[in-house]
Amino acid sequence: MDAMLVLQLLLGGLQTGAIYALTAAGFALIFGTTRVFHVAHGATFTLAGYVFVFAWNAGWHPALGVLAAVAVAVLFGIGMERFVYRPIQRHEGSFFTVFVAAFGVSIVVQNLVGMVAGRGFANVDTTLSRAVEVLPEVFLAQVFWVAIGVAVVLFVALTAFLSRTHAGVALRALAQNPDLIRAYGLSSSRLSVLTFALGSALAAPAAILMAMTTGLNEAVGNHVMLLSMAATMVGGVGSLRGAAVAGVLLGVAESLVLLVLDTQWAEAASFLVLFGFILFRPTGLFGVVAAR
Amino acid sequence: MTAYLASLATLAAIFAILAVTLNFMVGYAGIFSVAHAVFFGLGAYAGAQVALHLVPDALAACAVAALIAGGLSLCLALPALRVRGEYFVAASLGLQMMALTLFSEAKGLTGGLGGLIGIPPPRLFGFAVGALPLSLAALALILLAIAAMARGSFGRTLQSIRDAESAAEALGKNVAVAKALAVAFACAGAGVAGALFALHMQFVNVESFTLEQSVLVMAMVIVGGTGTLLGPVVGAVLLLSLPAGLAFLPFIPPTEVGAVQQIIYGLAMTLLMIFRPAGLVGDLSRGRSEA
Amino acid sequence: MTAIRFGRRGLLGSALAAPFIGRASAQGGDPYVVGTLFPLSGPNAEYGGVFTAGAQLALEHIEQDRMLKRPVRLQAEDTQALPQQAVVGMNKLVNVDRANWTLVGFTAVSKAVAPIGDRAKVIMVNGGAVGPDLSGLSPYFWNVIPLAHLETRALLPYLVGQRGAKRIALVYVDDPLGDAILGILRDELPKAGGQLVGSFSVPRTAQQFGPVAARVRQVRPDAVYIASFGAQQSQIIKGLRDNGVSQLLCSYSAMNLDSVRSLPEANGLIFTGQKVDFEGGDAITRRFAADFRKANGKEPTIYNVNYYNATRLFGLLGQQVEAEGGQLGGDSLRAALLKTRKFPLVGGTGEFDDAGNMMAAIEVNELRDGRLNRLAG
Numbered sequence: 001m002d003a004m005l006v007l008q009l010l011l012g013g014l015q016t017g018a019i020y021a022l023t024a025a026g027f028a029l030i031f032g033t034t035r036v037f038h039v040a041h042g043a044t045f046t047l048a049g050y051v052f053v054f055a056w057n058a059g060w061h062p063a064l065g066v067l068a069a070v071a072v073a074v075l076f077g078i079g080m081e082r083f084v085y086r087p088i089q090r091h092e093g094s095f096f097t098v099f100v101a102a103f104g105v106s107i108v109v110q111n112l113v114g115m116v117a118g119r120g121f122a123n124v125d126t127t128l129s130r131a132v133e134v135l136p137e138v139f140l141a142q143v144f145w146v147a148i149g150v151a152v153v154l155f156v157a158l159t160a161f162l163s164r165t166h167a168g169v170a171l172r173a174l175a176q177n178p179d180l181i182r183a184y185g186l187s188s189s190r191l192s193v194l195t196f197a198l199g200s201a202l203a204a205p206a207a208i209l210m211a212m213t214t215g216l217n218e219a220v221g222n223h224v225m226l227l228s229m230a231a232t233m234v235g236g237v238g239s240l241r242g243a244a245v246a247g248v249l250l251g252v253a254e255s256l257v258l259l260v261l262d263t264q265w266a267e268a269a270s271f272l273v274l275f276g277f278i279l280f281r282p283t284g285l286f287g288v289v290a291a292r
Numbered sequence: 293m294t295a296y297l298a299s300l301a302t303l304a305a306i307f308a309i310l311a312v313t314l315n316f317m318v319g320y321a322g323i324f325s326v327a328h329a330v331f332f333g334l335g336a337y338a339g340a341q342v343a344l345h346l347v348p349d350a351l352a353a354c355a356v357a358a359l360i361a362g363g364l365s366l367c368l369a370l371p372a373l374r375v376r377g378e379y380f381v382a383a384s385l386g387l388q389m390m391a392l393t394l395f396s397e398a399k400g401l402t403g404g405l406g407g408l409i410g411i412p413p414p415r416l417f418g419f420a421v422g423a424l425p426l427s428l429a430a431l432a433l434i435l436l437a438i439a440a441m442a443r444g445s446f447g448r449t450l451q452s453i454r455d456a457e458s459a460a461e462a463l464g465k466n467v468a469v470a471k472a473l474a475v476a477f478a479c480a481g482a483g484v485a486g487a488l489f490a491l492h493m494q495f496v497n498v499e500s501f502t503l504e505q506s507v508l509v510m511a512m513v514i515v516g517g518t519g520t521l522l523g524p525v526v527g528a529v530l531l532l533s534l535p536a537g538l539a540f541l542p543f544i545p546p547t548e549v550g551a552v553q554q555i556i557y558g559l560a561m562t563l564l565m566i567f568r569p570a571g572l573v574g575d576l577s578r579g580r581s582e583a
Numbered sequence: 584m585t586a587i588r589f590g591r592r593g594l595l596g597s598a599l600a601a602p603f604i605g606r607a608s609a610q611g612g613d614p615y616v617v618g619t620l621f622p623l624s625g626p627n628a629e630y631g632g633v634f635t636a637g638a639q640l641a642l643e644h645i646e647q648d649r650m651l652k653r654p655v656r657l658q659a660e661d662t663q664a665l666p667q668q669a670v671v672g673m674n675k676l677v678n679v680d681r682a683n684w685t686l687v688g689f690t691a692v693s694k695a696v697a698p699i700g701d702r703a704k705v706i707m708v709n710g711g712a713v714g715p716d717l718s719g720l721s722p723y724f725w726n727v728i729p730l731a732h733l734e735t736r737a738l739l740p741y742l743v744g745q746r747g748a749k750r751i752a753l754v755y756v757d758d759p760l761g762d763a764i765l766g767i768l769r770d771e772l773p774k775a776g777g778q779l780v781g782s783f784s785v786p787r788t789a790q791q792f793g794p795v796a797a798r799v800r801q802v803r804p805d806a807v808y809i810a811s812f813g814a815q816q817s818q819i820i821k822g823l824r825d826n827g828v829s830q831l832l833c834s835y836s837a838m839n840l841d842s843v844r845s846l847p848e849a850n851g852l853i854f855t856g857q858k859v860d861f862e863g864g865d866a867i868t869r870r871f872a873a874d875f876r877k878a879n880g881k882e883p884t885i886y887n888v889n890y891y892n893a894t895r896l897f898g899l900l901g902q903q904v905e906a907e908g909g910q911l912g913g914d915s916l917r918a919a920l921l922k923t924r925k926f927p928l929v930g931g932t933g934e935f936d937d938a939g940n941m942m943a944a945i946e947v948n949e950l951r952d953g954r955l956n957r958l959a960g
């Protein structure tokens with residue numbers, strides 16, 4: 001087997017994996033902490049990505065674009081928590097009800113984005129994504145380092161937040177036992193807003209990276225949502241680290257599968273991995289909560 | 293005009309079959325799947341192949357379609373039903389995505405993206421029949437079967453599983469077998485719908501069996517009301533007539549009709565879940581506690 | 584993205600203009616109905632806008648020239664490029680609107696509506712899809728676009744002979760069109776002195792092309808042929824360019840989209856298309872080009888031309904049938920087509936074979952800075 005091809009596919013997979021890891025960590029944080037199966041996480045991703053593209057095309061400074069994208073992601077996440085999930089959970093909280101409501105929102109967002117921004121391909125034109133030959137036969141773009149760097153920094157920061165700050169510890173407690181939180185006089189509703197804000201914010205950098213590399217379309221959220229969900233399950237529900245690692249793994253699997261299979265099977269590979277885990281190891285890689 | 297209405301009614305009946313069978317899984321047995329279009333597709337391909345290569349008999353096509361869709365769903369459900377809730381939904385989503393790749397690649401059976409053309413119109417015992425009476429008859433039979441089952445002991449077992457699985461298990465109900473049978477029945481029904489769809493359209497390709505289609509069927513069930521007998525039929529008719537209804541609203545630019553329609557059923561799903569989780573037809577008090 | 588917006592605004596504008604209301608008194612009788620089955624929503628809506636713009640201009644010209652004794656009404660049905668919606672739309676056009684003529688695009692849509700049009704004897708004309716499986720679907724199903732295998736065949740001599748690209752890799756969507764192109768590259772490249780060194784099938788929904796690019800680079804091609812359509816084309820081009828595929832990219836007429844033209848990575852892309860000379864062509868072509876620019880504020884594309892031609896053909900055949908005192912039905916229009924065979928259309932004379940497929944000259948174009956330069960043909 002061509003060693004350079006393996007290296008190339010591995011690096012490409014890592015770049016994609018970094019994007020998946022970010023969205024998966026956001027999804028896993030929300031699901032693990034609040035038990036809300038936040039299917040509209042894909043919609044957060046789409047909105048953030050398009051806001052960045054819009055800002056870029058309007059000639060805003062990139063930093064401003066990033067801020068705008070994060071802001072929109074956070075607002076959307078909080079809005080979902082306040083106006084969709086909370087009212088549903090107030091009278092009953094069956095998983096399916098939440099799932100359907102969130103799915104409905106995803107459909108609305110996808111079509112609104114299509115109406116406003118045009119359907120089809122949208123990307124930002126930057127030289128960051130243009131790969132150059134770094135080793136014989138191995139091409140790498142600067143965006144690779146950006147993606148890896150952003151993913152690592154954010155993940156370290158998030159872990160530090162969850163283990164070192166009061167709010168972070170409270171979030172973790174919420175995941176373990178919501179009643180306990182209330183007994184200690186903390187507001188579980190404020191904590192869950194915080195969770196949605198944090199988790200949604202993680203989708204923004206991922207969306208921006210995707211706008212720079214493969215480009216976006218209005219339906220991109222579906223794919224992202226599926227992968228985040230898959231990564232959360234493969235990683236093990238309740239484990240942020242698991243979701244991030246699984247996100248990277250899925251990205252790499254999608255890429256490396258081309259060594260043995262034809263190109264059309266790349267996408268199916270991630271879902272095969274998901275299937276395998278659900279059937280044979282439903283607790284995932286780092287599962288702390290058994291599949292209920 | 294009549295021909296147009298008949299063609300619409302046929303589609304409505306076919307989608308009603310899909311909706312009531314999905315509802316049988318979701319509303320009666322509490323099994324949430326977003327892969328119903330996969331079994332619809334399996335049935336369509338099976339029915340099309342029977343009609344193309346064996347005999348263009350609607351009964352034969354439906355029977356083979358039901359066997360294949362039901363049988364395969366049984367094979368998939370037995371291992372997948374060991375997990376619950378989120379996991380099963382995720383597995384069904386994964387199945388939906390993989391099945392699309394398989395449908396596109398298994399060209400010998402499905403014609404790939406190009407699809408199968410020249411499917412003969414339906415016949416019954418050698419006589420030409422319309423797709424409409426066939427679809428209505430199939431819908432009526434399936435509704436009767438569901439009504440009978442819901443009232444019988446099988447239905448009660450399923451409902452007890454839906455409401456409290458552990459309790460049902462403790463009472464000595466064979467949960468795994470009951471759930472698997474429910475899935476097999478629902479998917480066989482989707483297969484029948486698929487065969488009728490193939491005979492009605494005379495053309496099938498993978499684009500009719502996408503995630504969007506699964507979501508549409510799910511929306512029909514939800515808008516109509518889960519766990520009710522006729523709710524999904526109402527949901528199917530409503531959502532299918534939505535595009536035609538929108539055409540009468542002149543302020544929607546023609547290029548946005550499709551998007552507006554999707555937004556409407558997206559909004560309907562969300563708002564119903566927030567304000568009326570039992571659906572339009574559903575009993576509100578029951579829905580609040582169980583839906 | 585602005586490009587995509589244009590299509591919708593253009594369409595909206597013309598829909599508001601409603602050019603046919605109130606003129607019925609000038610010409611007698613109920614209007615003829617031309618039905619369109621285009622994707623007006625969903626991921627392929629960009630095509631729907633482009634197709635409609637061409638058809639609309641042709642209807643205006645038919646009206647201006649008083650080609651027909653009755654006014655013509657355009658009835659648009661949205662298919663989302665999906666077969667099921669297309670069948671509903673076609674049933675409506677045939678049974679409720681009593682369409683005299685229908686325009687279709689997209690392979691699955693064409694195949695799904697063909698049995699209905701066949702039974703009802705309504706002419707269906709395709710000017711967008713180029714899968715070779717569209718030939719002979721029904722006696723009433725015609726193509727005013729040269730099907731893709733003709734385009735690919737025409738590209739090979741230029742590619743191998745003039746550009747010296749002997750090693751070709753193919754990135755394709757595995758549908759009948761992609762299959763046909765694969766077959767032609769495999770069988771006919773060697774005859775032209777080249778070789779197909781690798782073929783990479785991608786799912787229609789794929790968005791990630793970095794790994795594919797790595798595999799493409801590995802076979803060391805001189806040129807990469809892309810066979811996809813819609814938004815995915817831009818993603819493939821960007822994915823290949825971003826990931827170190829610097830070789831010549833080539834394709835077929837589906838690349839003639841604004842979203843591709845405005846993509847910087849697509850600079851230098853070579854693709855085939857029907858030969859149309861908007862500047863030096865005949866009077867019909869020049870009038871089309873001038874009026875199109877006036878109405879839409881931009882250069883026409885080949886799809887505008889095809890659906891203009893598809894609609895103009897209705898005017899020409901209808902005129903012929905009316906002159907013979909007949910009704911405008913599928914059989915009379917078909918008889919007129921087979922009798923006359925050659926028609927003055929945009930781009931020159933269009934000639935139809937027995938199955939209703941139009942043959943046309945193919946040209947090879949290069950995309951440079953958002954403009955097309957003719958290279959050969």
